[in-house]
Amino acid sequence: MAKDTRIILICSGKGGVGKTTLTANLGISLAQQGAKTAVLDADFGLRNLDLLLGLENRIVYTAQEVLEETCRLDQALVRHKQEPNLALLPAGNPRMLEWLKPSDMEKIVEMLSEIFDYVLIDCPAGVEDGFKNAVAASKEAIVVTNPEVSAVRDADRVIGLLNTNSINPVQLVLNRVRPKMMASQEMLSVEDVTDILALPLLGLVLEDEQVIVSTNRGEPLTLNGSKSPAGKCYSNIAKRLQGEEIPLIDPSKEGTSFGDKFKKLMQTKIF
Amino acid sequence: MTLRDLINKLLRRQTASANTARERLQLVLAHDRTDLSSDVLDKMRQEILEVVAKYVEIDMSEGAVSLETEDRMTALVANLPIKRTKTGEIKLKEQITESETEANENDDPVSS
Known part of the structure; x- marks a missing residue:
C-alpha cells in the first residue's frame, strides 16, 4: 500500500453548497498536475459525480461489485478520456439501498490507495450513515460551505464530528462568494466565516454562472484550462493541496480590474 | 458602527x-x-443560583447564565451579582462560621 496516498473527504453537512462540483474540479485539476487521482462517489443513493464529469454513460460496475468480487477493481474504475490520470468509482448503485458498512468503505479506499496518489471522497449530505461510512475511510477533510447562515451552521456540526473522528487536517473552502454583496455587508465576510468555524482556509470560490454551463456539458471548468473566475479558484485550490503557495484572492479587489470590466461589458445584453 | x-x-x-x-x-x-436547549439552560441557571444562594445573598432576578463561544471553545459563563451591606461587605448567610466571615475582607464583586 502506498503510504502517502492522500485520502480526502469532501463534505459540507448541508446539500447543494458545491461538494460535488468541487470534487469534480479538484479531481481534474490534480490529474492535470500529474497526480493519479481517484474520485469516489460515496453518495450512492443520489449519485451525481458521474454527471458532472460527463461519465454517466460509462458506468458498468460499482464498488459494490468489486467487494462482492463479481468484477475486478480496474473494471469498475471509469477512466476519464481527456484526463487519463483521473478515474471515477461510484460506491454503489442507486437501486441497491442496503449494503455499505464503514468497513466496506475502508476496504475499497485501501484498494484505491494502492494505485492512486489522491483519493477524493464525495460525501453525501447530512450526518447520518452515508456520512459515517465516508468518514471511516478518510484521513483528512475539506469542508465546503457558503457564506450563508444555514450552510455555516451545518458546516460547524460536521467539523465537530470530524474532530471526534480524529480527521486531520480539516480545511475550509468557502464557495459561492459574491464580492459585491460582501462589500456592501449584505453577505457574511470571509473573516466572519473563518472566525466562526476556526478552520484554515484552503480557498475561496467566486460565484460564477459558468459553473452551471460546465455542468450542463459535463465538462468541469478546470478541464479546458478555463479562465473563468471559479475555474481559476478551483485550480488554485488544487495547487495549494499539492503544497504550492498561491495567495488567496481578495474579494474586495475582484471585478475592479480593466479586464474584468471589459468581460462584464461583453456580457451586457444589447438587444 | x-x-x-x-x-x-x-x-x-x-x-x-x-x-x-x-x-x-x-x-x-x-x-x-x-x-443544551434553552429549557435545560434555564433549569441549570435556577439550580446554580439556588446553590450559590445557600452561601451568599445574591440578586436572584439579576443572575445570568449563558454560553459563550470563541475559537470552537464554548464556556458556560455565570454572572451572579452579590448583594452588599451599606458598608460594602458581602452579605453571607448565617451557616458560614464566624472565622470565615472575618477572613472575608476583600470585597471584589464575585462573578463567574
Whole structure:
C-alpha cells in the first residue's frame, strides 16, 4: 500500500453548497498536475459525480461489485478520456439501498490507495450513515460551505464530528462568494466565516454562472484550462493541496480590474 | 458602527444583514455545540443560583447564565451579582462560621 496516498473527504453537512462540483474540479485539476487521482462517489443513493464529469454513460460496475468480487477493481474504475490520470468509482448503485458498512468503505479506499496518489471522497449530505461510512475511510477533510447562515451552521456540526473522528487536517473552502454583496455587508465576510468555524482556509470560490454551463456539458471548468473566475479558484485550490503557495484572492479587489470590466461589458445584453 | 451603518440609520433603513447573520449564527452555534436547549439552560441557571444562594445573598432576578463561544471553545459563563451591606461587605448567610466571615475582607464583586 502506498503510504502517502492522500485520502480526502469532501463534505459540507448541508446539500447543494458545491461538494460535488468541487470534487469534480479538484479531481481534474490534480490529474492535470500529474497526480493519479481517484474520485469516489460515496453518495450512492443520489449519485451525481458521474454527471458532472460527463461519465454517466460509462458506468458498468460499482464498488459494490468489486467487494462482492463479481468484477475486478480496474473494471469498475471509469477512466476519464481527456484526463487519463483521473478515474471515477461510484460506491454503489442507486437501486441497491442496503449494503455499505464503514468497513466496506475502508476496504475499497485501501484498494484505491494502492494505485492512486489522491483519493477524493464525495460525501453525501447530512450526518447520518452515508456520512459515517465516508468518514471511516478518510484521513483528512475539506469542508465546503457558503457564506450563508444555514450552510455555516451545518458546516460547524460536521467539523465537530470530524474532530471526534480524529480527521486531520480539516480545511475550509468557502464557495459561492459574491464580492459585491460582501462589500456592501449584505453577505457574511470571509473573516466572519473563518472566525466562526476556526478552520484554515484552503480557498475561496467566486460565484460564477459558468459553473452551471460546465455542468450542463459535463465538462468541469478546470478541464479546458478555463479562465473563468471559479475555474481559476478551483485550480488554485488544487495547487495549494499539492503544497504550492498561491495567495488567496481578495474579494474586495475582484471585478475592479480593466479586464474584468471589459468581460462584464461583453456580457451586457444589447438587444 | 461603520459609515454605512450611520448612513442607514440616518435614512432609517435596516442595517446591513451580514451583522445580523453573524450575531444569529454565534448564538445558535453556542447552543448547537453543547446540545443544551434553552429549557435545560434555564433549569441549570435556577439550580446554580439556588446553590450559590445557600452561601451568599445574591440578586436572584439579576443572575445570568449563558454560553459563550470563541475559537470552537464554548464556556458556560455565570454572572451572579452579590448583594452588599451599606458598608460594602458581602452579605453571607448565617451557616458560614464566624472565622470565615472575618477572613472575608476583600470585597471584589464575585462573578463567574
